[in-house]
Amino acid sequence: MIASDLLDARVLEADGQAVGWVVDLRLVLDGTTDGILARPRLHGLVVSPRTRTSFLGFERSDVRSPWPIAPLLRRWHRGTFLVHWPDVARVPEPDDADHPGPAVVVLRPGYLRYDATLHR
Template sequence: MIASDLLDVRVLDAGGTPVGWVVDLRFVLDGPPDGRLAGARLHGLVVSPRTRSSFLGYERSRVRHPWPIAPLVRRRHRGTFLAHWEDVARVPDRDDGTDPEREPVVVLQVGYTRYTAGL
């Protein structure tokens, strides 16, 4: 799987209720060294309930300018949350033999936790 397989994909809870779209991925660098840096590991998915667009870097809590872009982007993404990778039950798979016309979805596990998406 590559990152673009997850971005802009609809997210459902375990009961099939839509909760938003994947707008970003969060990685942590805690794997075995790969050159000078530690290897990256997928930590979770950033899910926005209102829009499919990116945060454009405005999820960082100290970014306030240029005004009025920063507050507008934050307002558009209100309710956005981070779902840890362990809370993901199912992801789209291009090679699973299902109908290619069917919309790919990410399904979250029962009892998943919504963490703050801000950095």
């Protein structure tokens, strides 16, 4: 699997209700050391209920300038949340003949939504 298989995929709840699109993958460098850096672990999916993509991550940071770009982008992407990877039940299969059409990510029942803000 490559990152593009997940990015821009529609996100569905277990009952089929659409909740948004995958706009980014949250990685944490806490795996086993591989070379100089730790190996990045896929921690979760950043999901936007309104847009397919993000612009410079304003909705995930505490940056408030330049005005009015930052507040506009923050409002445009409001509702963005983080879903932890263990809450993902199914991911898109590349070239899956049984599931043609746009790629979808299906979440587990009772999944939790976390604040997607990046801490410094």
